Amino acid sequence: EPEVTQTPSHQVTQMGQEVILRCVPISNHLYFYWYRQILGQKVEFLVSFYNNEISEKSEIFDDQFSVERPDGSNFTLKIRSTKLEDSAMYFCASSGPGQGAYEQFFGPGTRLTVL
Amino acid sequence: RKEVEQDPGPFNVPEGATVAFNCTYSNSASQSFFWYRQDCRKEPKLLMSVYSSGNEDGRFTAQLNRASQYISLLIRDSKLSDSATYLCAVNTDSWGKLQFGAGTQVVVTP
Numbered sequence: 060e061p062e063v064t065q066t067p068s069h070q071v072t073q074m075g076q077e078v079i080l081r082c083v084p085i086s087n088h089l090y091f092y093w094y095r096q097i098l099g100q101k102v103e104f105l106v107s108f109y110n111n112e113i114s115e116k117s118e119i120f121d122d123q124f125s126v127e128r129p130d131g132s133n134f135t136l137k138i139r140s141t142k143l144e145d146s147a148m149y150f151c152a153s154s155g156p157g158q159g160a161y162e163q164f165f166g167p168g169t170r171l172t173v174l
Numbered sequence: 175r176k177e178v179e180q181d182p183g184p185f186n187v188p189e190g191a192t193v194a195f196n197c198t199y200s201n202s203a204s205q206s207f208f209w210y211r212q213d214c215r216k217e218p219k220l221l222m223s224v225y226s227s228g229n230e231d232g233r234f235t236a237q238l239n240r241a242s243q244y245i246s247l248l249i250r251d252s253k254l255s256d257s258a259t260y261l262c263a264v265n266t267d268s269w270g271k272l273q274f275g276a277g278t279q280v281v282v283t284p
Contacts (some may be wrong), residue, residue: 092271101260104271115271116209161206164271165217174239 061085065151071172072141080136080169082151089155091134092163093126095119095147102150108134141173166167177201178264180275187252187282194248194277197262209236209243210261212277218261222247252282 072078076109084091093105100153107114125137134153138145148170152163179198199207206225208216221234224245228237233284235248249256259277 090270094272101276102263102272102274104273107270148215162208162220162223163239164220165210168217170215 063151063164064155065166065169067169068167069170069172071174074143074173075140078138078141078171080138080149080151080171082134082136082166083132083162084134084151084153086132087156088153088164089127089159090114090153090163091126091128092152092153092154093136094112094165096150096168099145105136105149138171141171143173146171146173176275178258178262178273178275181209182276182281183281186247187280189237189252189254189282189284191252192250193247193252193280194246194247195260196207196242196244197264197275197278198242199264200243201261201264201266202240202243202275203266204243204264206265207236207238208263208272209234209245209247210263212259212260212261214259218263218274219225223279238275249280250256252280254284256280258278258281 066081091108096102106116106120124141146167151166152166154163177178177200208266209221211221212218220234224238233250259279261277262275263272
């Protein structure tokens, strides 16, 4: 069964450093998303991406964040200058096409720890 | 008012019993509704989509009540492996951002 994959599974970084989180969505999916979950809190939407551009972004997704689909398979989230409060689990998700656009499938996540 | 609300639980359920819980949403324009299962420190896994009047998948039944703006999940014949946090997710587009509830914890005991 096709699945979303994410690397790395755990990333430790120093405050102020840049990190890139990588995702490989399900191959025929057209819509891509990033969510985050701070420990003990709910899953929060960050950004959606379709047709090589951002479709929607949340208030959390400020200028420090960017997304890119550099090739036909990878989907990345970059945090330019990490803060302590960026420590969270980051989930990539994908959906589509057609009727399947409604249902989002999540990757296993990257645990980001900012020291 | 929170956009998506769930009773955090925990719901302690004897093995074999039935458990049901709800999720309320505030945006009447919401179109799509989902139940996800999340195990500790793992990703949300899609359990069921809930469209129109609801649907059933094995031991799991999901219902949608648009008038009162809530969805429900019922688990019959609970198994130990059903122990997890169940997340409600709602969106207002045909695709697009999901708004999650904080989850309902279910603990199935022998």
